[in-house]
Amino acid sequence: MPPLFPERASTMAFRVDALYFFLLAVAVFFSLLIAGLIVFYAVKYRRRSPGSVGASIHGGMLLEIAWSVIPLLITMVIFVWGASVFFAMSHPPDETLNIYVVGKQWMWKFQHLDGQREINELHVPVGRAVKLIMTSEDVIHDVFVPAFRIKADVLPGRYTHIWFQATKPGRYHLFCAEYCGTRHSGMIGEVVVMEPSEYQIWLSGGAPEGSLAAAGEKLFQDLACVTCHRADAQGRGPMLQGLFGKTVQLLNGETVVADEAYVRESILRPSAKITAGYQPIMPTFQGLISEEQLLELIEYVKSLHTQPQTPNK
Incomplete structure (x- = not known):
C-alpha cells in the first residue's frame, strides 16, 4: 500500500481502493488540465498593445459536443463502477x-x-x-x-x-x-x-451457557411465550416453526418478510404488525428484556427453521 494508507486485509479492500484511486486520478488530471489551459490561454491571448481588441468567435459545435460527451462518459463509468462496488458490499454471500x-x-x-x-x-x-x-x-x-x-x-x-x-x-x-x-x-x-x-x-473455550439459540429457548420458556406460540398450531399466537425468512400475511392485507427487524418489532411493539387470523393480544416486552436477550430470542426463532419446537405440555 502507498504510505499513509491503511493495510488491505479484506476481499473488498482492493475493489474500494481501485475505485478511490481512479477518482483521485480523474480529479488530479482534470485539475492540472484546467489550470494549465487557464495559464496557457492567459499568456497566448494576452493584450499585446493598449488598443488591441480580441477577435469575436461564434460557435464551436465540436468543442460543445466534446465537453458534454466526455464528462458524461466519465460520470457513467464512475456510476457503474461505484454501483457494482456498492451492491457487492450490500449483498453478503449466502453462507456467512x-x-x-x-x-x-x-x-x-x-x-x-x-x-x-x-x-x-x-x-x-x-x-x-x-x-x-x-x-x-x-x-x-x-x-x-x-x-x-x-x-x-x-x-x-x-x-x-x-x-x-x-x-x-x-x-x-x-x-x-x-x-x-x-x-x-x-x-x-x-x-x-x-x-x-x-x-x-x-x-x-466458549461460554458454558451454550449457544444464543439455546439461551433464547430458555428465555422463551421463562417468559411463558410457549403458552401462545405453540408448535401444534392450537395457540393464540402464530406458529414460529419455519417462520423466519418467510412472507407473513398481515391483518391489514399487507405482507412482510419475517427477518430480524420483523421479529424484533413483534416482540417490542406487537401491535404494529398483526398476523392475519390472530388478535392483538400479545403484551409488549419493551423495557422488560435487554438488547442481548432480544438477540437470543431472535436466534431461537431462526433456529426453529430446522429444529422442531418443543410442544407445550
Whole structure:
C-alpha cells in the first residue's frame, strides 16, 4: 500500500481502493488540465498593445459536443463502477458466519451464535465471509474497520448489516466513526483474524451457557411465550416453526418478510404488525428484556427453521 494508507486485509479492500484511486486520478488530471489551459490561454491571448481588441468567435459545435460527451462518459463509468462496488458490499454471500453487534456508550459488544461473547474485541477466521448484524442500545454509532474498508451506521431500534471476508491473519483497529458522546474517541476495539484451526480452538473455550439459540429457548420458556406460540398450531399466537425468512400475511392485507427487524418489532411493539387470523393480544416486552436477550430470542426463532419446537405440555 502507498504510505499513509491503511493495510488491505479484506476481499473488498482492493475493489474500494481501485475505485478511490481512479477518482483521485480523474480529479488530479482534470485539475492540472484546467489550470494549465487557464495559464496557457492567459499568456497566448494576452493584450499585446493598449488598443488591441480580441477577435469575436461564434460557435464551436465540436468543442460543445466534446465537453458534454466526455464528462458524461466519465460520470457513467464512475456510476457503474461505484454501483457494482456498492451492491457487492450490500449483498453478503449466502453462507456467512453471523455475529451480532451491540453498540453502547462507549463499548462494542459482540455475540457469536454458539454463545461466545466479547467486548471491544472480535475474533473471526481468515478466508470466511462474516456478516455483522448490528444495533445500538442508546445513540447512533458507526462500525469502521479501515483495513477492511467497511463502515456502517449502528442505529437504535433497528438492525443494520455489513459483511467482510478477511484475507490475512492479524489484529486490525475498530473505531466508532459517529460522534456518540463525550467518550466517543475511546469507543475503539480490535478485530482479531485467526487461522481457521486457531479460531476453532478459541471458539471451543466458549461460554458454558451454550449457544444464543439455546439461551433464547430458555428465555422463551421463562417468559411463558410457549403458552401462545405453540408448535401444534392450537395457540393464540402464530406458529414460529419455519417462520423466519418467510412472507407473513398481515391483518391489514399487507405482507412482510419475517427477518430480524420483523421479529424484533413483534416482540417490542406487537401491535404494529398483526398476523392475519390472530388478535392483538400479545403484551409488549419493551423495557422488560435487554438488547442481548432480544438477540437470543431472535436466534431461537431462526433456529426453529430446522429444529422442531418443543410442544407445550
